[in-house]
Amino acid sequence: MRLILLGPPGAGKGKQTARIIERLGIPQLSTGDMLRSAVAASSPIGLQAKAMMERGELVSDEIVLNLVAARIQQPGAQRGFILDGFPRTVAQAEALDAMLEEEGLALDAVLELQVDLNALIERMANRAAETRARGEPVRSDDNPDAFRTRLEACGKQTLPLSAYYAERGLLRSVDGMRSIGEVSRETMSALNL
Structure with missing residues (x-):
């Protein structure tokens, strides 16, 4: 199964991804992790990405798409995958669809x-x-104002993606406000698992 999970930070995507991975035995493809690995390995794509990041630029859609294309050809991903962190825009979704179609x-x-x-x-x-009560450091963006800003940005990106995939008959919506177990059962049902 080739799958994308959408939802804002804190929605429970990580927990549901783990359960889907356990059920299907497919990898989670994190574009952030793939970028860090490519940079660390000094691969040609990694060197391009590193140069862009050093200039303070966002890594181009083309580079991210090339990373995804290379990763889905590797063992483990040929049976399916869950994309994490990509696509974030309709343009990226269209490019992903085109790349998958070519494959x-x-x-x-x-x-x-x-x-x-x-x-x-x-x-x-x-x-x-x-986290504070345990004496652990709290992430700098874990305050209500910063978190609200992250949620608003995510909402602006996700809304068009939801519409894009709904038009293609691919969108399955699940109520993420219920218990983890209930969300998992609804997720598995929505995916016919």
């Missing part, structure tokens, strides 16, 4: 975890308080 592949589904943004902000505040 004779297509996405099976796009799973969107729908959540209440105010409840997520409360979750984040509770998480930060629990």
